[in-house]
Amino acid sequence: DGFLADLNHLCEASSVGAEIETRKIFLSDQLRAYAGDQAMEFSFHGGDDYELCFSAPESFSDDIVRLGEKTGTRVTRVGTITAEPGVWLIENETKTPAETRGYTHF
Secondary structure, three states, X not given: OOHHHHHHHHXXXXXXXXXXXXXXXXXXXXXXXXXXXXXXXXXXXXXOOOOOOOOOOHHHHHHHHHHHHHHOOOOOOOEEEEOOOEEEEXXXXXXXXXXXXXXXXX
């Protein structure tokens, strides 16, 4: 469990990498109130996220936005799939390797 751990599993299985723009990660008011300065940490590594992480070709962006609007579903592009292996965080134009730890079920 955990967004970055699960994203890393997907990237490894597909022999790709990902760059995540931290400023685009949605942090609810409830999470901010509960976790304070650790809210981003919770969003990256906590379990029970109940959010979908998917990738799609850039050419589908407009269709995905329209579908989200039509269904009342928040859809947020938070990053890019890359040829470079690994999961990377982009913050203030600085790229650092992501810590991809999370809960392992088996």
